[in-house]
Amino acid sequence: xxxxxxxxxxxxxxxxxxxxxxxxxxxxxxxxxxxxxxxxxxxxxxxxxxxxxxxxxxxxxxxxxxxxxxxxxxxxxxxxxxxxxxxxxxxxxxxxxxxxxxxxxxxxxxxxxxxxxxxxxxxxxxxxxxxxxxxxxxxxxxxxxxxxxxxxxxxxxxxxxxxxxxxxxxxxxxxx
Amino acid sequence: xxxxxxxxxxxxxxxxxxxxxxxxxxxxxxxxxxxxxxxxxxxxxxxxxxxxxxxxxxxxxxxxxxxxxxxxxxxxxxxxxxxxxxxxxxxxxxxxxxxxxxxxxxxxxxxxxxxxxxxxxxxxxxxxxxxxxxxxxxxxxxxxxxxxxxxxxxxxxxxxxxxxxxxxxxxx
Numbered sequence: 079x080x081x082x083x084x085x086x087x088x089x090x091x092x093x094x095x096x097x098x099x100x101x102x103x104x105x106x107x108x109x110x111x112x113x114x115x116x117x118x119x120x121x122x123x124x125x126x127x128x129x130x131x132x133x134x135x136x137x138x139x140x141x142x143x144x145x146x147x148x149x150x151x152x153x154x155x156x157x158x159x160x161x162x163x164x165x166x167x168x169x170x171x172x173x174x175x176x177x178x179x180x181x182x183x184x185x186x187x188x189x190x191x192x193x194x195x196x197x198x199x200x201x202x203x204x205x206x207x208x209x210x211x212x213x214x215x216x217x218x219x220x221x222x223x224x225x226x227x228x229x230x231x232x233x234x235x236x237x238x239x240x241x242x243x244x245x246x247x248x249x250x251x252x253x254x
Numbered sequence: 255x256x257x258x259x260x261x262x263x264x265x266x267x268x269x270x271x272x273x274x275x276x277x278x279x280x281x282x283x284x285x286x287x288x289x290x291x292x293x294x295x296x297x298x299x300x301x302x303x304x305x306x307x308x309x310x311x312x313x314x315x316x317x318x319x320x321x322x323x324x325x326x327x328x329x330x331x332x333x334x335x336x337x338x339x340x341x342x343x344x345x346x347x348x349x350x351x352x353x354x355x356x357x358x359x360x361x362x363x364x365x366x367x368x369x370x371x372x373x374x375x376x377x378x379x380x381x382x383x384x385x386x387x388x389x390x391x392x393x394x395x396x397x398x399x400x401x402x403x404x405x406x407x408x409x410x411x412x413x414x415x416x417x418x419x420x421x422x423x424x425x426x
Binding site for chain 1: 255256257258259262264288290291322324325326327328329330350351352353355357375376377378379382383384385387418420422425
């Protein structure tokens with residue numbers, strides 16, 4: 079028996095602008111690991127993958143996010159992505175890198191802390207992606223949702239282009 | 255990846271403390287240390303880690319570390335130091351509803367013929383957000399059996415109720 083428990087597998091099988099994973103966070107776990115792979119767009123237009131959380135009323139939370147990420151392309155200088163230079167507090171950037179059409183998929187890992195608890199929700203993560211051939215991109219970042227409301231799920235958002243394939247697995251780290 | 259829990263500490267109300275020591279590493283497997291919802295009684299102070307030998311903190315001044323600190327409201331910072339006696343989670347511990355959370359991988363911790371290595375991703379908030387990406391090497395071949403975590407924040411007795419520290423063994 080492993081203390082790393084697979085809780086949910088979500089497969090993207092049609093062209094969508096968002097994908098929701100609902101009712102996956104609970105009082106049973108404090109830390110969650112989200113692994114995404116094969117995120118691919120329906121067209122040749124690439125899209126960043128953003129993250130928002132879903133609360134226990136099944137509403138997508140649209141405000142109150144802080145984030146900081148390092149954007150590391152192979153073909154250019156690195157840059158810092160954060161609230162103060164994006165003027166954005168409505169989502170977490172680079173939740174799974176940048177997706178493009180197969181074979182240029184996006185992949186990444188997020189750890190989410192305390193979503194169901196009456197405290198702020200935090201995440202760490204890193205992503206690897208390939209888009210607008212030949213750009214290779216890695217990102218590494220952190221985020222939080224500044225609310226003590228209970229969070230039960232999450233949304234991956236694809237703002238620039240629909241995504242038509244990919245898989246998202248959510249695990250819980252069990253504490254005995 | 256399969257994990258097996260080795261030990262845990264969940265701070266109980268009325269038992270607040272500045273110290274959390276987890277032992278039980280008895281194999282050369284990679285181990286994972288998690289910190290979740292870690293709070294102190296008042297804002298400020300450090301949270302540090304040292305390996306343990308025989309359950310006691312190894313205070314030898316030979317921890318080499320390097321990190322990048324990413325901030326949501328300001329420029330990122332880089333830092334390295336070749337010789338210190340701790341690996342730090344934060345120099346800005348916080349009270350609830352903020353908290354500190356971390357995933358740390360421990361490599362060669364139990365080996366007696368290799369240095370002990372660690373990687374650490376730590377995220378916390380203090381009005382704005384900070385995240386540490388950190389690596390460290392304990393430059394000695396001492397076999398370590400756990401971790402000793404402490405804070406110098408004495409407000410409320412140190413680590414507050416529900417602060418959680420868990421040590422896992424990676425089975426494969």
